[in-house]
Amino acid sequence: MTKVGRNSAVGPDKFPAAILKECKEQLATPLYIMWRLSLDSGEIPEIFLRQSIVPIFKKGNKDDPANYRPVSLTSHLIKVFERVLRNGMVDFIESNNLLNANQHGFRKGRNCLSQLLHHYDDILHIRGESANADVVYLDFAKAFDKVDHVILLQKVKRLGITGKIYQWIKSFLSNRKQHVVVDGVISSSAEVVSGVPQGTVLGPLLFLIFIDDMSDVVLHSKVKLFADDSKLCKKVSSPRDHDLLQEDLNAVLEWADYNNMELNEDKFQLIQHGSLA
Secondary structure (H helix, E strand, O other): OOOOOOOOOOOOOOOOHHHHHHOHHHHHHHHHHHHHHHHHHOOOOHHHHEEEEEEEEOOOOOOOHHHEEEEEEOOHHHHHHHHHHHHHHHHHHHHOOOOOOOEOOOOOOOOHHHHHHHHHHHHHHHHHOOOEEEEEEEOEOOHHHOOOHHHHHHHHHHOOOOHHHHHHHHHHHOOOEEEEEEOOEEOOOEEOOOOOOOOOOOHHHHHHHHHHHHHHHOOOOEEEEEOOEEEEEEEEOOHHHHHHHHHHHHHHHHHHHHOOOOEOHHHOEEEEEOOOO
């Protein structure tokens, strides 16, 4: 996780990152006391659960909201503790091999390239057996925004993350509010009822925990994941193999429905590597 830069934009609490950089020795003890109390009580001050959404123009008609990318700004102060908590959670999860090996997103030593190399190795291995490699590329609709908090917390607990850390994560996901900031004008606040908190340190890790068990329902194909970008690869040498790939697709759709996620079936893409019909 990249550290916050000195000139990073401030969150709703208006506390600048430069102060943390310049006064880190003086702030270390009071920050420790504050976050120690927060962890022990399982409570997080309201100001740290707010998010400022800043729309960044991409291209096209400036009057069309769809042409803006929302950037979420959160407090640098809570990010300090999030990094501490995330490091401990990652050490626990990785040392116990609790995440699927086919997940390459937001993990140390894994990236887009490692996922691509593994995927191509699967295809070359299948083609070396004189079979087709059928690959279905899946598409989630606003995956990070649709994460169900109740289901996510159940999965956090199933990993063995309990006690004070679990309670703190529960508070971290609860009672969150966000507002939009345009040219210094702030909108009224709205409650955030779903999704992993954008602009946070813990958000990506929580999403990996949420989506991890999708791989468990795929019984006949190989799954490759980079966060929510996912694909199924199946060795096809007979009509029966097509049926098995379809069974895996159906299982993923059922998983999405059970977890209150949405897949854009119209955006699925199939690439067939080989010559068999």
